[in-house]
Every structure is written in C-alpha cells, then in structure tokens.
Amino acid sequence: MRQVCDFVSGLTAYTWIVVAKRRYWRLCQYSDGDLINYFWLIKTGGYVLKRSGLLVIIMSLAACGGVDPNSPLGKRTAIFKEMLNVSEDLGGMLRGRIKYDEALFIEKAVELDTLAKQPWQHFPSVKDDDKTSARDDVWQQQERFQELARALEGTTARLVASTTQPPLNESVLALRVQAVEDACESCHKEFRAY
Numbered sequence: 001m002r003q004v005c006d007f008v009s010g011l012t013a014y015t016w017i018v019v020a021k022r023r024y025w026r027l028c029q030y031s032d033g034d035l036i037n038y039f040w041l042i043k044t045g046g047y048v049l050k051r052s053g054l055l056v057i058i059m060s061l062a063a064c065g066g067v068d069p070n071s072p073l074g075k076r077t078a079i080f081k082e083m084l085n086v087s088e089d090l091g092g093m094l095r096g097r098i099k100y101d102e103a104l105f106i107e108k109a110v111e112l113d114t115l116a117k118q119p120w121q122h123f124p125s126v127k128d129d130d131k132t133s134a135r136d137d138v139w140q141q142q143e144r145f146q147e148l149a150r151a152l153e154g155t156t157a158r159l160v161a162s163t164t165q166p167p168l169n170e171s172v173l174a175l176r177v178q179a180v181e182d183a184c185e186s187c188h189k190e191f192r193a194y
C-alpha cells in the first residue's frame with residue numbers, strides 16, 4: 001500500500017511539472033499576434049480541467065495518508081480514543097468540568113472497563129505498521145506490556161466495583177479514577193512514542 005501511495009505521489013509531482021512546462025511553452029509561442037486571446041482562453045480552460053483531474057488524484061492521496069480503520073492499528077487507535085473520551089468524562093464529572101450524574105457515571109465506568117480489555121488483541125505479535133506511535137518495546141518486551149495492560153484492567157474493575165452500591169462516595173471514586181489515569185500514563189511513558 002505504501003509503495004502504491006509513493007508511486008502515485010511521484011506521478012502527481014511529475015505531471016504537475018509537465019503541465020506547468022507545457023503551459024509556459026505555449027504561452028511563449030502564442031504571446032504575439034491577434035489570436036492570443038482565443039488561445040489564451042482555450043489553453044486556460046484546458047489547464048483548469050487538467051488541474052481538477054490532478055486535484056482528484058491529490059485528494060485520493062490524502063486518503064492514502066490516513067490509517068485504514070479496519071487495520072489492527074486503525075482498530076486499536078479507535079478504541080484508545082474512545083477510552084480517552086470516556087475516562088475524560090468520568091474525570092470531568094468528579095472535577096466539576098461537566099455535571100456529575102450518578103447514573104451516567106456508573107454507565108461510563110462499565111463502558112471504560114469493557115473498553116480497557118479491547119485494545120490489546122489488536123497489537124499483532126510482530127510490528128505491523130510504520131504509522132504506529134507504539135514504541136518497538138511493545139513487541140520486544142511483550143510481557144511487561146501485557147503486565148501494564150492487566151494493571152489497567154485491574155483499575156477499571158476496581159472503579160466499577162466502587163459503583164455498585166449507590167449512593168456513591170465521590171472521594172472514593174476520585175481515587176479510583178486517578179488510579180485508572182495513572183495506569184494509562186505509566187504505560188504510555190514506557191511504550192508510546194509521542
């Protein structure tokens with residue numbers, strides 16, 4: 001896939017140069033004489049058409065640069081993003097950034113616990129993608145990586161356990177959420193390249 005993208009971008013750059021050169025040459029050729037206005041119109045029209053064709057190529061290139069959502073990288077990235085959203089909501093409710101709603105908190109805690117189990121299966125046993133922001137250590141020190149993944153799952157399970165008997169104690173919840181955030185951070189420090 002990478003090679004295809006590189007090839008298309010090379011081709012695009014090349015076409016740009018050819019078109020620009022030809023346009024300049026024609027402009028010089030017809031730049032004296034009465035017909036210039038007509039030629040100018042036709043050439044410019046053609047140029048605009050070519051350009052829009054190129055635009056399509058460039059836009060598809062932009063798509064090339066993105067991550068395939070169905071690849072392992074795409075899948076784990078989507079889960080991580082969702083984990084971030086949910087954990088930010090939980091923290092936000094306790095810190096007053098968003099309104100605290102006990103029922104919603106309980107729901108989101110369960111959601112986070114479910115999500116926390118999911119990214120790991122989308123790390124193949126061999127490094128799969130150059131666009132990853134995971135360090136090589138993920139693959140070289142898999143045991144340690146898995147250990148930190150289990151640690152996170154432990155913190156989300158404890159968070160859920162603290163939400164089973166309303167009314168909830170907010171200061172306990174704050175400790176639990178902090179533990180989750182610390183678990184995210186300690187793995188990122190070891191295994192994520194920023």
Ligand code: HEC
Pocket residue numbers: 073076077080081083084085087131132133134135138145146148149152180181183184185187188191192
């Ligand atoms: C066991 C290790 C580990 C834990 C625990 C962990 N992460 Fe990550 N996280 C990673 C790695 C590795 C990446 C880089 C993934 C990649 O690009 O292949 C990552 C990437 C991310 C990203 C970036 C996704 C993107 O857009 O590229 C977010 C956001 C994220 N993690 C959020 C979280 C949150 C929130 C938690 C805790 C609730 C968490 N992570 C816990 C290892 C971990």
